[in-house]
Amino acid sequence: MADTRKIVLEVLRYTPGQSTAPTLQQYPIEFTDDMSVLQGLQQVKDFVDGSLTFRWSCRMAICGSCGMMIDGAPKLACRAFLRDFLPGPLRVEPLEHFPIERDLVVDISDFVDKLGRITPWIEPREPRSLEQGEYLQTPAQLERFESFSHCINCMLCYAACPQYGLDSRFLGPAATALLHRYNSDSRDGAQAKRMELVNSEEGVWACTAVGYCSEVCPKAVDPANAVNQNKTASAVSWFARFLPGRG
């Protein structure tokens, strides 16, 4: 086995209703160079303190469960490596801008509700039966939306978005990226419906182009791009009202 080194994890602990205020608890651990922050937390939970609470599952940066603030920045714990935070201590906190449910677990129901409101399904531009087979979609048409479909709903972008932190009514980066994903899909015909949300108070105009959402995205989705493309679309649709024949 490879050599082990030492680092102290400094983890935020808080249980609403039980703790008076969040506290930081220190856990010294030994680690090997290939160990992720998630593995460090698991080591603590398994062998030191079973009450330390965090979400995790796939371990390979695809399920989106283990987003947390690691050394002050939103990251997936399974894809952040302990070796990169020496000498420590390494501060681990729950994602910013979300209510804490317990320790590193935050309440993301606000996002899931928003996801439900962007019409996150295809409303066919042209109906097609199963017998007629698949819609034709060229690689170029796929390319127009594919990267926006890579969102794993990990919430790092919401933790990175100061506008969402200031006013959580903002639809936010991931939901807008997914909205844009459907709006840019050649098979879809519900653009007008989704644009109502884009143009609304909670829509894209709350964004001030900080751009940190795209920096922290572990899947290179570039939600800032989705938001800003929709600002253009929103502006165009506003001016289009004044064109003759558009009433």
Next chain:
Amino acid sequence: MDGWWRRDPFFIRYMAREATAPFVAAYAIVLLVGIVSLARGADAYEEWLEALASTGWIVAHAILVAIFAYHTYTWFQIMPKTMPPVVVRGRRLAPEVITFAGIAAAVLASLALWILVAYGAP
């Protein structure tokens, strides 16, 4: 959320970028005044030029050049995030390419303008 922008260097850079914007707007007014003076005749225009040649204005210009350079740099840095994907020969143009092209265009335009001013129109 108080003081949120001090929490991360990324936010500090963002606030710096936003802080440069009023200077850009203010200088647009200065230039607008120049155009208005030009419209009012040669004397008015000369007067405006002379005012800008004062020590105070020269110091201000030196500071403004630095501010504008930063603004230009960050503006092109954010540009790829604000525009639809540019597809060249079937491949999406990388954001770095767009940023570099923008900054290069700004530098070239500034140089061209400077040469024009320094050596006069042909």
Next chain:
Amino acid sequence: MDTVDVDVVIIGGGGAGLRAAIAAAASDPQLKIALVSKVYPMRSHTVAAEGGSAAVTLAEDSLEHHFNDTVSGGDWLCDQDAVEYFVEHCHEEMVQLEHWGCPWSRREDGRVNVRAFGGMKIERTWFAADLTGFHMLHTLFQTSMKYPSIRRFDEHFCCDLLVHEGSAQGVVVIDIATGEFSMILARAVIIATGGAGRVFRQNTNGGIVTGDGMALAYRRGVPLRDMEFMQYHPTCMPGTGLLFTEACRGEGGILVNRDGYRYLQDYGLGPPDPWPRKKAMELGPRDRLSQAFWHEQRKGRTIDTPHGPAVHLDLRKLGEKLLRERLPQICELARDFLGIDPAQAPIPVRPCVHYTMGGIPTDVNTAAPLPGLYAAGECASSGIHGANRLGSNSLAELCVFGRVAGEQAARFAREAPAPNGVSLRWQAQDARGSAVGLLARPAGGERLATLRDEMALAMEQGGGIYRLEPEMQATCKKIAELTERLPTVNLGDRSQCWNTEWLAAIELGFQLDVAQAMAHSALARRESRGAHQRLDEGLTERDDANYLKHTLASHVRAGPPAIGWSEVVITRSPPGVRAYGAAGESKEAAVG
């Protein structure tokens, strides 16, 4: 305790559960549907499936070919009526996903592209780069939001199945955030909780893959079928077990040993063509490839890594461009976790536990032997995988049998009587009592992780790629011992809110039951077939005369399971020789 009344309750929000929910909702908008998941549905482990999903697509392909590949791949332990139904319905399900927006990879003309996969005669694997499961799951989850009749219970942990007078009538769930119990009464129950790979040490599975649904049914008298068949995926990351998709090889990647030699040619899989030949070499079935690794290790021809022996998965000849386009996630995993660029260097890999072939036995209608209970996905033993699953059949299975489960449960629910609330309430109170009892124990005792790690190690030792009677017996004994130790485990966390230590203890109880069924089923099958290979004298070959049948492990209170047997359904393919590579081709030529 709160009571929720619905028509159909679905446990598990992965691919199968979501597909079932949509099918039930679409079949009758009046039905009330509850979808219970211990994680948000998009976290379910379907998300980690990479390579693709099978469906006969090309003109030169046929349902017959897909049927034959599946049945021979399963070493003739498949129920052929289920396989027939399955191969007939894969294509329409893939098209359905396409209509719902799944971003399938395309050909230049806009049609869906297909790739080669292990054990498949012709390219028929639909794929979305190497994120197929991810895209299928998110497409299904987002599409499910279209149906207001689906009421989701996200982050609710199911701790018991309610049965009254021989029919399934609901479940007991714990709201993870509050620790509060609810009883969900339903006229039909669908279990879609996925596999149980976490009972093994090195595995590709997410932390949530703990066999909950299998154990829930098992404890209520439903036997578990073919549990001895665990699939080892041949190309996983040593240590963590993270998966490098079979599509790596479908696209042309090769496996070499420490001498740079394509060792698979020594195990009846040759010839070693430079191009990917179907059903040969690296495109052989997973059981054969994992077994070849075991032999290479024995011969001392593997590569030493800090996490044990490995071989090399070499993707270099695919080139940077194809790798980025077809296998982006593989590149990311190799880079982030191993510091390797697959375009520049080979990736060390080894076999790890990947898929649970066995599970809750179901018929072609996904009905389990308990009226009102249906099962779909990895938790079910639908009969299509037999003794070894072919890659890309399981994602298709989620859709084909997920839809059937939704429709059949909806049909059953319309005719079934209302659940007996009084009797079930008593059962639910008991379930709460035993779950909460874990928290009421005095402090002290062993750590949960100690037991979990001992279980996983024992399963690896007695349930490996090759198995030996004394080791299997030791594993059975160990699992029994751990089951006895479980009630004395120390739970330091006494909180009601988000008590994941407590839930992990309940999960470990599920895992030990499933592990017990696996270990005893393996011991009872005195032959070698598919993923169950024995080294014991006289048992190293397939024995159709005595063992062309399914094992059925039935739960026995405080004792080892009773092992029974059931017939394999054979409709048109009598057991034959399972040959791959050149031998397989000449055999197919002789037959057809």
